Amino acid sequence: MPSRRRRQVELERVLGTPALFATAYGNVGSSIYYALGLTAVFALGLTPLVFVVAGLIFACTAATYAEGTVRYPEAGGSASFARHGFNELVSFGAGWAQLLVYVVTVATSAFFVPHYLSVFWEPLNTNPWDVVGGAVVILALVTLNVFGVQEAARLSIVLAVLDFATQLLLVAIGLVAVFSPEILLDNVHWGTAPTWGNLAVAVPVAMLAYTGVETVSNLAEEVRDPVRSVPNAYKLVAAAVFAIYFTLPLVALSALPVRLVDGELTTTLALPPEEGGYANDPILGVVENLGLSGLVLDGMQVYVGVLAATILFIAVNAGIIGASRITYSMATYRQLPEIFRRLHPRFKTPWLALLLFAGILPIAVIVPGDVTFVGTLYSFGATLSFTIAHAALVRLRMLPRDEPSLFRAKPNVRAGGIDWPLFALFGGLFTGISFAVILVQNPLTRWVGLGWLASGLVGYLVYRRRVVHEPLRATVKAPAAFGPALALEYRRLLVPVLPGQASDDALDVAASLAAERGAHIVAVTVLEVPLEQGLLAELPVESEALAHRELDEARAIGDSYGVDVIPRLLRARSAGQAIVEEATRRESEIIVIGAPRKQFGRRRAVFGDTVDYVLKNAPCRVMVTATEAAA
Amino acid sequence: MNVYRRIVALFALVFVAIGIALLVVTAMRGGGVLGFLLGGLFVALGVGRLTLLRKGAAR
Numbered sequence: 001m002p003s004r005r006r007r008q009v010e011l012e013r014v015l016g017t018p019a020l021f022a023t024a025y026g027n028v029g030s031s032i033y034y035a036l037g038l039t040a041v042f043a044l045g046l047t048p049l050v051f052v053v054a055g056l057i058f059a060c061t062a063a064t065y066a067e068g069t070v071r072y073p074e075a076g077g078s079a080s081f082a083r084h085g086f087n088e089l090v091s092f093g094a095g096w097a098q099l100l101v102y103v104v105t106v107a108t109s110a111f112f113v114p115h116y117l118s119v120f121w122e123p124l125n126t127n128p129w130d131v132v133g134g135a136v137v138i139l140a141l142v143t144l145n146v147f148g149v150q151e152a153a154r155l156s157i158v159l160a161v162l163d164f165a166t167q168l169l170l171v172a173i174g175l176v177a178v179f180s181p182e183i184l185l186d187n188v189h190w191g192t193a194p195t196w197g198n199l200a201v202a203v204p205v206a207m208l209a210y211t212g213v214e215t216v217s218n219l220a221e222e223v224r225d226p227v228r229s230v231p232n233a234y235k236l237v238a239a240a241v242f243a244i245y246f247t248l249p250l251v252a253l254s255a256l257p258v259r260l261v262d263g264e265l266t267t268t269l270a271l272p273p274e275e276g277g278y279a280n281d282p283i284l285g286v287v288e289n290l291g292l293s294g295l296v297l298d299g300m301q302v303y304v305g306v307l308a309a310t311i312l313f314i315a316v317n318a319g320i321i322g323a324s325r326i327t328y329s330m331a332t333y334r335q336l337p338e339i340f341r342r343l344h345p346r347f348k349t350p351w352l353a354l355l356l357f358a359g360i361l362p363i364a365v366i367v368p369g370d371v372t373f374v375g376t377l378y379s380f381g382a383t384l385s386f387t388i389a390h391a392a393l394v395r396l397r398m399l400p401r402d403e404p405s406l407f408r409a410k411p412n413v414r415a416g417g418i419d420w421p422l423f424a425l426f427g428g429l430f431t432g433i434s435f436a437v438i439l440v441q442n443p444l445t446r447w448v449g450l451g452w453l454a455s456g457l458v459g460y461l462v463y464r465r466r467v468v469h470e471p472l473r474a475t476v477k478a479p480a481a482f483g484p485a486l487a488l489e490y491r492r493l494l495v496p497v498l499p500g501q502a503s504d505d506a507l508d509v510a511a512s513l514a515a516e517r518g519a520h521i522v523a524v525t526v527l528e529v530p531l532e533q534g535l536l537a538e539l540p541v542e543s544e545a546l547a548h549r550e551l552d553e554a555r556a557i558g559d560s561y562g563v564d565v566i567p568r569l570l571r572a573r574s575a576g577q578a579i580v581e582e583a584t585r586r587e588s589e590i591i592v593i594g595a596p597r598k599q600f601g602r603r604r605a606v607f608g609d610t611v612d613y614v615l616k617n618a619p620c621r622v623m624v625t626a627t628e629a630a631a
Numbered sequence: 632m633n634v635y636r637r638i639v640a641l642f643a644l645v646f647v648a649i650g651i652a653l654l655v656v657t658a659m660r661g662g663g664v665l666g667f668l669l670g671g672l673f674v675a676l677g678v679g680r681l682t683l684l685r686k687g688a689a690r
Contacts, residue, residue, distance in 0.1 A: 016634075017635045018632065018635070018638065020633050021638070168645065172648065174658055175649070175652045175653065176656065179656050179666075180660060181657055181660075181663035181664075181665040181666035181669075182660070182661075182663055184665060185663070185665055202656070232635050235638070235639075235643070236635070236638055239639070239642040240642065241641060242646075242676075243645050243646065243649065247649055250669070313643070630665070
């Protein structure tokens with residue numbers, strides 16, 4: 001039976017490197033549809049150079065997230081790193097800044113959906129119809145999420161690939177048709193267009209193009225082999241980003257050069273539609289100026305318009321899910337009131353968090369209809385969150401660790417017994433400077449951003465002192481179940497899997513428990529690495545293949561019960577210790593473990609070493625199942 | 632060759648193609664340091680990544 005089940009799903013190893021990469025690029029790749037115009041407003045002819053500088057900072061940030069996520073594969077990103085590196089107060093600051101980023105991401109992506117749909121009805125490109133259209137998009141998706149719609153992962157992956165291919169096609173056509181090094185050099189007027197002040201603001205604004213770097217971190221809990229998949233996914237995202245973000249601006253500024261308009265040096269890429277510009281739909285502006293004509297141009301405009309609107313629509317949904325996840329995570333750590341964890345009695349979704357942080361606040365952000373404000377507000381939150389992430393990683397490197405590090409991003413320099421992460425030091429320095437620039441240069445963003453931080457900190461202080469009665473820096477976790485979730489007593493089950501009938505039986509028991517309660521199972525298999533080898537050492541191919549087969553089989557068993565099984569491959573010195581650590585980290589409510597009964601010499605032992613260790617050290621209930629033959 | 636290495640190889644080839652396109656277009660439009668520099672860098676990046684990939688496979 002298991003082998004038949006295995007055949008059904010052996011090709012479904014979801015959330016390996018390709019799936020992670022595609023999902024992340026689906027998010028990051030969507031931002032070029034608004035970031036190009038927003039950056040050009042400040043950077044003008046230096047837009048391509050600014051994207052390169054922001055891209056290098058992005059590469060450093062991606063390296064920090066890769067290492068941090070491998071260390072702590074849990075949702076939360078910078079907030080999680082800060083919790084482990086510093087304390088709960090810093091973690092709150094990072095989480096609150098990240099929540100602002102999600103609010104603005106939802107707002108920005110939704111605001112630009114109508115702009116790209118203006119290929120069908122032109123008024124959608126201007127106020128007030130773009131504000132109305134954006135609000136409708138947000139309301140529709142929040143409503144769907146409250147009702148409990150699931151993210152269509154496969155559709156997102158297909159669209160991400162289609163998006164990347166289309167962007168490459170635009171680059172190819174642009175390089176052949178309009179690319180001109182001469183125009184690109186003529187576009188630059190140092191100190192005048194752009195001014196030095198605008199150039200300084202342009203770099204943090206260009207980081208808007210890299211929205212979505214947290215995506216991989218947020219999915220880390222569902223990744224099978226995070227030690228390999230997470231860093232590889234980040235490397236691929238960086239490569240894809242370099243291919244598009246370093247070239248498309250070259251094409252755009254060749255097609256839409258800087259020229260004198262009403263006595264001012266500017267590019268139509270930076271002008272609003274009322275003045276004949278393309279700031280609201282920059283990629284459509286590029287398409288219109290590639291030298292295409294007739295049916296080809298019409299077809300390309302409709303295709304790019306629809307694709308961009310679809311990608312942005314999915315990015316809004318990803319932002320909504322991100323906002324609700326981080327809110328839930330913050331409430332779990334008693335950073336936000338428990339009401340934000342409360343599930344709707346019927347739909348079992350965090351309706352209040354969705355309504356407030358993914359609905360009302362994003363709509364409030366787009367109501368003024370000011371794209372520049374939206375862009376700089378994003379930069380405020382993102383640069384603060386990234387700076388904390390870099391600082392936390394440096395701090396984590398300084399702290400003594402009991403276990404060896406599974407993955408270390410590069411480059412590093414060793415001094416004073418510490419491997420100093422140069423990427424985090426460089427990234428932290430520049431995101432910190434970018435944050436300071438945004439604070440100094442944009443009064444409206446400064447006061448709104450600081451107001452957001454101040455209101456959050458005051459709320460945190462009052463909540464911690466008056467309700468939780470715990471110090472601001474202490475990590476405190478909320479009880480596992482409350483409200484309607486109380487009925488779901490075992491929502492997080494963990495099942496260690498090994499070859500043999502005992503594991504299959506344990507999975508059958510766990511799956512029937514999970515099916516009753518609509519829960520999911522984490523199936524864990526551990527590759528025990530001998531002490532004389534590094535934890536990442538190449539193990540015999542057969543042992544890895546066997547582990548993967550066991551995980552496929554676990555998914556198949558879950559599938560036959562209609563239960564989601566999240567497969568997780570771990571490398572460790574001791575299987576028992578790895579299982580206990582995974583259960584602790586995931587806050588598992590029960591471990592269901594199959595027990596192969598063993599006999600050691602004259603002494604008859606009931607269980608093996610691994611089961612004994614789990615029984616003695618597990619942070620939750622343990623259910624031991626035994627095969628009928630052994631019983 | 633696993634999926635990750637295939638995608639890396641694909642990206643490296645994309646970089647080489649972009650670089651060659653930049654070099655050819657720049658030459659056809661009368662030259663220019665910027666075009667040749669960018670083209671050269673893209674080709675070097677793509678070839679460098681392919682070389683690393685081959686060395687990694689050999690190990």
